[in-house]
Amino acid sequence: MTDRPQANYERSQHNSFKGSETPEALCLRSLYTPDYESYKSRNPSRVEGTLGWFLGHEKYRQWLQEQRSSLSWVSADPGCGKSVLALFLVDELEDRQSEPSATVCYFFFKGDNEEQRRAEFALSALLHQLFTAKPSLIRHATKDFESKGDNFTEDIGTLWRIFTSATADPDCGDVIIIFDGLDECEVSTREKLIDSLALSYAVSANRTIPTTRDTSLKFLLTSRSCGSIERRFRGLPIIRLRAEAETLAIGADIELVVNSVAEELRHMCGLTELERARLRDHLVQDADGTCLWLSLAIEKPSDYGESPLKDVLRILNTPSNMDAVTDGRSRVPVGRYGSVAVYGYRGGGGYDIRRGHSTGSVIGADRIYEPT
Incomplete structure (x- = not known):
């Protein structure tokens, strides 16, 4: 602005x-x-x-x-x-x-x-x-x-x-x-x-x-x-x-946020329209009425290439635990998928995935995909 x-x-x-x-x-x-x-x-x-x-x-x-x-x-x-x-x-x-x-x-x-x-x-x-x-x-x-x-x-x-x-x-x-x-x-x-x-x-x-x-x-x-x-x-x-x-109004807003995130990932990862739609549906399903699951850190480093959608879905397919809290947890890199950088917060036997530029809105993870 x-x-x-x-x-x-x-x-x-x-x-x-x-x-x-x-x-x-x-x-x-x-x-x-x-x-x-x-x-x-x-x-x-x-x-x-x-x-x-x-x-x-x-x-x-x-x-x-x-x-x-x-x-x-x-x-x-x-x-x-x-x-x-x-x-x-x-x-x-x-x-x-x-x-x-x-x-x-x-x-x-x-x-x-x-x-x-x-x-x-x-x-x-x-x-x-x-x-x-x-x-x-x-x-x-x-x-x-x-x-x-x-x-x-x-x-x-x-x-x-x-x-x-x-x-x-x-x-x-x-x-x-x-x-x-x-x-x-x-x-x-x-x-x-x-x-x-x-x-x-x-x-x-x-x-x-x-x-x-x-x-x-x-x-x-x-x-x-x-x-x-x-x-x-x-x-x-x-x-x-x-x-x-205001559950209906907030739900409509969350769908708009999901659409925005999915579109951003489509451009960054070179996804097809079908892949974008699948990713969008996945995010909507896990959103559970809040923006907590949309806590992906998205960066645009020039030295990372693109990666298939399955790798993005593997990191997003972590079961959600909406009771997770981030108090006192340390920020750790989980992996990169194309130009999408995913970060987590160590603690409680798993990781919390979150959007790097948002300081709230987190979600716990019972398992995580460790990149090779």
């Missing part, structure tokens, strides 16, 4: 601060501790035609069109594209902002990275994005920075207070926040984050209304359906979208 005007503006502002030694410049740099931009890019882009059901969903439209502040929680089962959705929404919402007063901020939680799994890093990332887009707002953070130094970024209470003060500033304008993978946030900091969200809203009979803002502050959170998160949200009039209930 080409750089948008807002992204160019953010980089120019960041560079202008970087050349200065003012307290504002040092404060902004201290907030850039988490490399939130690369966390966003870890996730694959959506396949063309998918997620249309979400954009037209009444719950999403309600959240998007609400004139006042609103909080939406989107839950979904593993392997159903929550991070793909969040990535798409960040880009979609940034592209559709016609007025410079609307600022889109984001953070992608991930349990396998210490910086990506803690709420204080998420809040630092939000403040960095907000102050980059609206440089005058950094005045809300300089007092804490001057009194505490870089340590002010380690306290969730301080960061949240700065965030609420800055977003209530008349110069701030509307703000949209996307948090992806809230269930992967470390539990103690996640609880503090959710509690801070709850305390920042005054509950009326019909909706949540921030007590100090004239403009809107909208949060959209994604996670697995999680009892501990649901209990924390209890009592908040959030807009809840249960994607796990």
